[in-house]
């Protein structure tokens with residue numbers, strides 16, 4: 366079953382006499398247990414698309430359905446949706462990790478007792494129990510990102526939207542966030558993650574949709590896309606120039622099917 370259906374979304378920003386066609390035509394579907402990587406250069410329209418799906422900005426055209434409901438018309442839709450936007454905007458910096466989880470749990474409709482239980486479970490699972498009484502502003506960037514994902518999961522949503530989840534994290538925190546995302550998808554949730562890093566898309570997603578200038582340019586299974594692009598090009602950097610004979614050896618080992626040719 367498709368948890369997310371987005372049809373022909375479009376958003377034009379208008380300000381001080383200018384217009385920016387941020388999203389021209391984007392359609393996406395995600396089934397349960399599926400991770401879709403939404404890949405594109407900076408400014409391609411990823412965040413604008415996520416905001417329309419999350420019900421935060423109204424599309425100029427197109428429709429969104431989350432578990433069959435329209436987030437722009439039906440507030441109940443928010444029950445099925447968790448989102449982490451760019452820059453941890455879903456956390457209160459002066460509140461502790463635990464307070465953030467409980468506060469957002471109640472805000473999303475959980476009874477306070479349930480919010481407390483879920484909060485402790487998520488802290489344990491995200492390896493943040495020892496930081497539960499630490500204000501968000503004193504946590505490392507990686508811990509803040511993990512907490513932001515935990516907060517987005519507090520009400521057990523079917524769809525999780527993650528905007529650049531590994532941006533600005535160090536190698537270790539990136540790996541730990543990647544592992545969590547895989548586990549969350551395995552629980553049966555649908556995940557939409559935006560990234561401009563191909564390696565993140567490769568490690569996490571089942572399918573990839575590439576957005577260019579506000580429109581979907583390519584959509585395919587991640588494995589097909591990787592196969593298509595792998596092995597087609599190499600960049601070999603050398604500290605000093607090679608003379609003809611050795612250069613030829615490098616050339617022919619990279620092109621074993623070729624039997625001859627002039628090296629220039």
Ligand SMILES: Nc1ncnc2c1ncn2[C@@H]1O[C@H](COP(=O)(O)OP(=O)(O)O)[C@@H](O)[C@H]1O
Nearest residue numbers: 378385387405406407408409410411412413414
């Ligand atoms: N609030 C806004 N007002 C005007 N232009 C915006 C606004 N938000 C984004 N844009 C513009 O829309 C385009 C798409 O931006 P965005 O959706 O943030 O792309 P991405 O997340 O892929 O980097 C960019 O040209 C950006 O400058």
Ligand SMILES: [Mg+2]
Nearest residue numbers: 411412413451
């Ligand atoms: Mg963005």
